[in-house]
Structure formats: C-alpha cells, structure tokens
Amino acid sequence: MRLSRPNWPLAAILLVALARPATAEPPRVVASIKPIHSLIAGVMAGVGVPALIVPGAASPHTYTLRPSDARKLETARIVFWVGPSMESFLAKPLDALAGHAERVELDRAAEVTVLPAREGGPWDPDADAPPLPPGTAHVDGHLWLDPENAKAIVRLAADRLSALDPANAARYAANARDVESRLNELDRTLRAQFFSLSGRSFVVFHDAYQYLERRYALSAVGAISVDPDRLVGARRIRDIRARIVASHAACVFGEPEFQPALLATVTEGTGAHAGVLDDLGVRVPPGPGLYFTVMRGVAQSLTDCLGR
Numbered sequence: 001m002r003l004s005r006p007n008w009p010l011a012a013i014l015l016v017a018l019a020r021p022a023t024a025e026p027p028r029v030v031a032s033i034k035p036i037h038s039l040i041a042g043v044m045a046g047v048g049v050p051a052l053i054v055p056g057a058a059s060p061h062t063y064t065l066r067p068s069d070a071r072k073l074e075t076a077r078i079v080f081w082v083g084p085s086m087e088s089f090l091a092k093p094l095d096a097l098a099g100h101a102e103r104v105e106l107d108r109a110a111e112v113t114v115l116p117a118r119e120g121g122p123w124d125p126d127a128d129a130p131p132l133p134p135g136t137a138h139v140d141g142h143l144w145l146d147p148e149n150a151k152a153i154v155r156l157a158a159d160r161l162s163a164l165d166p167a168n169a170a171r172y173a174a175n176a177r178d179v180e181s182r183l184n185e186l187d188r189t190l191r192a193q194f195f196s197l198s199g200r201s202f203v204v205f206h207d208a209y210q211y212l213e214r215r216y217a218l219s220a221v222g223a224i225s226v227d228p229d230r231l232v233g234a235r236r237i238r239d240i241r242a243r244i245v246a247s248h249a250a251c252v253f254g255e256p257e258f259q260p261a262l263l264a265t266v267t268e269g270t271g272a273h274a275g276v277l278d279d280l281g282v283r284v285p286p287g288p289g290l291y292f293t294v295m296r297g298v299a300q301s302l303t304d305c306l307g308r
Contacts, residue, residue: 027164029077029078030072030101034281034284034294035291039153039157039179040080042154043179046171046175047172053090056282057257057282059258059282063089073097079101080104081104081105083106083108085139086142104156106156107141107143111152112143112156113149114139115139115143116138117140118210140210142210142211144291145208145279146211147183147187147190147215149211151180151184155176158175189299200219202218202306203222205258218302222240222249237266244272249270249272250308251273253302255278
C-alpha cells in the first residue's frame with residue numbers, strides 16, 4: 001500500500017501563516033478641517049489615513065453635515081477638532097453620533113496656545129448685524145496658523161494615537177518627529193520671509209490671522225467681517241474703508257470662499273491693493289503636505305502684495 005506524500009510546501013506555508021500574528025487594523029480617526037487633518041495624516045503616515053469632515057472648497061463657518069459625515073463619526077474611535085469656536089456645526093453631532101469616540105478638542109488642550117477673539121474698534125462685530133447668540137465662544141479658533149501650535153498638535157496626536165494603537169506607537173512617534181522637524185524648518189523660512197514686512201499694515205476679510213501676526217510681528221489693522229457667517233452691512237463697509245485710508249493699509253485680503261465682489265467695493269478709491277489669503281487650503285488636495293502648502297501660500301500672498 002502506497003501512502004500519499006504530504007504536500008510539505010503547502011503545509012509549511014499554512015504553519016507560518018498561522019504562527020504569524022494578525023496585523024491589527026489601525027483606529028478609525030476623524031479630523032474636522034483640512035489643516036488639522038493634514039497634521040494628523042502626517043502622524044499616521046504608513047499606518048492609516050484619517051477621514052476628513054470638511055472637504056474641498058467648503059468652509060467650517062458655513063458647513064452642513066452630510067450623511068457620509070455622520071457615518072464617519074459613528075465609526076470613529078477618535079475625533080480631532082478645534083472646538084465650537086471653529087466648527088460649531090459639529091458640537092451636537094459629536095454628542096449624538098460619536099459618543100463612544102475619544103474627542104480631542106484642540107482649543108481646550110493644555111499643549112496648545114489659545115488666544116481670545118479680538119474685540120474693540122476694527123475688530124468689533126458689524127453694527128448692522130444681529131447680536132451673536134448667547135454663549136458664543138470668545139476664542140480665536142484659527143490656532144493652526146502658529147507653527148508652534150502645529151507642533152503641539154502633532155505631539156498630542158502621536159500620544160493619543162499611541163494609547164489607542166500601541167502596536168504602531170513607534171511609527172507614530174517617528175512620524176511626529178519627522179513632521180516636527182519640517183515644522184521647525186517652515187518656521188525659520190517664514191520668519192526670514194516676513195522680516196521685511198514688519199510695520200506694513202493690511203486688512204483681512206475676517207479675523208483669522210491673529211496667530212500668524214503674533215508669531216511673526218505682522219500688522220493687520222482690521223477685518224471686513226468679524227463673523228464670516230453674516231452679511232456685511234453698509235455701515236461696516238464705510239467704516240473699514242475709512243480705516244484703510246487712515247491706517248495707510250497697503251493691502252486688503254479676501255478669501256477664496258467668501259464674496260469676491262465685496263473686496264472690490266472695499267478697496268475702490270482707497271489706494272490699497274487686493275489679495276487673497278487661504279488659511280484652510282480650499283483648493284489644495286488634502287494630505288500630509290497640505291499644511292505646509294497652506295502656510296507657504298499665505299506667506300507668499302502676503303509677500304506679493306505687501307512687498308510691492
């Protein structure tokens with residue numbers, strides 16, 4: 001009687017496969033807006049890709065949650081967002097849909113420097129606009145525009161992700177060091193680029209650039225709209241035009257997602273040049289490189305207009 005010979009190569013492959021530990025699926029991570037998503041994506045490189053809530057040319061000031069966004073929140077294990085000061089539309093959905101997920105509210109993180117929203121004079125709300133709702137946060141949510149805060153966000157993300165996913169902790173830590181090194185280089189580049197612009201005044205569309213101004217000694221002297229969710233009234237336009245003339249503002253900067261015709265009305269006859277600042281990366285593809293593209297783009301727009 002002949003015994004059949006075992007298929008040793010196949011048996012060996014099966015034994016190796018069974019002995020090898022299964023690769024754990026990375027945690028489901030959600031980030032609210034593109035700059036924050038970019039920093040988190042850098043920390044997760046090679047492990048996974050975070051989901052993004054506010055895409056493309058959308059603005060967190062006017063965004064409406066979609067069914068696909070609800071599904072992202074329902075399956076998330078951790079959500080990174082700035083907070084109600086920036087993504088007010090997310091506050092209730094986070095409670096309703098992501099109650100089981102860890103929520104990292106960056107404007108409450110001890111590691112992140114948070115500035116109060118500016119008030120008084122050219123930073124006061126439009127006199128023609130209705131009052132803000134009670135309890136509106138008086139916090140400036142544009143905190144990613146300071147590279148020091150970006151570094152704090154990266155370190156915080158690496159710590160939180162490592163706690164959720166210890167198997168990939170070494171990768172998160174190494175990625176965070178790489179991103180932080182790039183942020184240090186970015187900071188040096190911006191500091192050199194902005195040095196010649198010190199003292200040159202300008203007006204912005206809405207008060208989004210305080211963190212950048214504080215870091216690099218820039219001189220914004222007012223905003224067309226303090227609250228971009230609200231239409232700008234005629235009195236506000238008159239007041240800001242007077243401010244442009246009185247302060248000898250060299251430039252007035254709009255934003256790609258807000259009322260381009262308004263910029264022409266505000267600058268007409270004032271002698272100020274018009275430019276565009278994009279603090280969100282409206283037209284930049286999401287990913288680890290977006291943050292750096294956004295910051296360099298903002299710096300270049302300021303330099304091109306104020307350097308004339």
